[in-house]
Amino acid sequence: QQQVKQSPQSLIVQKGGISIINCAYENTAFDYFPWYQQFPGKGPALLIAIRPDVSEKKEGRFTISFNKSAKQFSLHIMDSQPGDSATYFCAAGGWGGSYIPTFGRGTSLIVHP
Amino acid sequence: EAQVTQNPRYLITVTGKKLTVTCSQNMNHEYMSWYRQDPGLGLRQIYYSMNVEVTDKGDVPEGYKVSRKEKRNFPLILESPSPNQTSLYFCASRRRGWNEQYFGPGTRLTVT
Numbered sequence: 208q209q210q211v212k213q214s215p216q217s218l219i220v221q222k223g224g225i226s227i228i229n230c231a232y233e234n235t236a237f238d239y240f241p242w243y244q245q246f247p248g249k250g251p252a253l254l255i256a257i258r259p260d261v262s263e264k265k266e267g268r269f270t271i272s273f274n275k276s277a278k279q280f281s282l283h284i285m286d287s288q289p290g291d292s293a294t295y296f297c298a299a300g301g302w303g304g305s306y307i308p309t310f311g312r313g314t315s316l317i318v319h320p
Numbered sequence: 321e322a323q324v325t326q327n328p329r330y331l332i333t334v335t336g337k338k339l340t341v342t343c344s345q346n347m348n349h350e351y352m353s354w355y356r357q358d359p360g361l362g363l364r365q366i367y368y369s370m371n372v373e374v375t376d377k378g379d380v381p382e383g384y385k386v387s388r389k390e391k392r393n394f395p396l397i398l399e400s401p402s403p404n405q406t407s408l409y410f411c412a413s414r415r416r417g418w419n420e421q422y423f424g425p426g427t428r429l430t431v432t
Contacts, residue, residue, distance in 0.1 A: 216360070239419050250324075250410050250423030251363070296362060306419045307378075310355075312362035 210234055211299050213311025221319050226284040228314045230297035233278065237299040239306060242271065242282045245294045245313075254295070255282070258302065287318045322347045324424035326411050332430045333401055341396045341427050343411030350416040352394040353378070354386065356407040357426075363410065369394055370416075401431040 212231045220226050230240075241256035257264045257271040257280065264271045270283040284291055294315050300308040324345045333339055345352065353368040355378075365378030369388040383405055385397040394413075398405060411424040 213362070241419070243423075248426075250412075250425050252423065253420050256419070300419070302419060306414075307365070307368065308419075308421070310363040312360060 210309045211297060211311045213297050213314060215314060216312070217315045217317075219317045219319065220287050222287065222289060224287050224318075226287045226291070226316055226318070227281055228295055228297070228316070229279065229281045230299070230311050231277075231279045232299045232309075234299070234309075235278070236301055237309075239300055239302045239308075240271070240273065240280050241298050241308070242269075243296040243298065243310075245296065247293075251296055284316075287316075289318045289320050292316055292318050322422070324411055324413055324422050326409075326424040326427050328427060329425065330428050332432065334432055335402055336400050338397070338399050339401060339429075340398075341409060341411075341429070343394045343396065343424060344392050345394075345411075345413040345422070346392065347413060347415070347422065348391065349413035349422070350391070352388065352411065352413045353421070354384070354394070354396045355410045355412065356380065356405075357410060358407050366396070366409075398429075401429075403431050405429065406431050 242254045243251035244254040245251040268285045273280045294313045297311040298308040300306045327342045350371050354366040355363045364380045367386040369375045409427045412421040414421045
């Protein structure tokens with residue numbers, strides 16, 4: 208049973224465009240939703256995260272939108288750049304000591320110059 | 321520099337030959353985990369540890385062992401590797417009470 212479903216599997220955008228990656232979760236006990244960025248040959252690194260007390264969190268060009276009732280959250284990359292080309296993973300889990308994250312299957316993003 | 325290190329980074333071995341992948345962190349983190357990454361399947365947790373001498377199974381523990389005798393180290397042991405364990409492995413750590421995980425650079429394992 209896939210607890211966190213991520214789409215699309217791959218995404219190609221032009222430089223300056225908006226990249227949108229979506230995730231849906233099933234477990235209503237989840238209350239921490241991070242996004243990780245992974246470059247080839249590297250380990251994933253935390254990009255941005257949100258907790259369900261807010262519907263949106265923005266850090267620079269990266270924004271998480273969160274819809275608690277729909278159990279969905281998404282990553283928006285504004286003004287996408289070739290340097291954003293990477294694999295992106297969403298994850299979900301409980302907060303603090305109970306945090307054992309479940310990851311989505313990943314989205315390969317390519318930004319063309 | 322705060323980091324998680326893994327060794328070796330690349331390993332090619334044969335079926336049945338025991339191997340150990342080491343993981344070490346210098347951040348004094350209580351929690352450590354092992355994941356495998358396979359195309360189209362994302363990251364799946366193999367084992368995790370909440371502190372020294374405390375380990376538990378993740379989603380895909382079959383064929384793996386771990387130990388946590390020191391806080392900084394969390395080795396992954398494959399006692400009899402099989403080709404279906406060919407994968408990219410990541411170790412991660414985090415501080416108790418915080419959710420941010422720090423990942424190592426990965427170990428690419430090929431079992432022939």
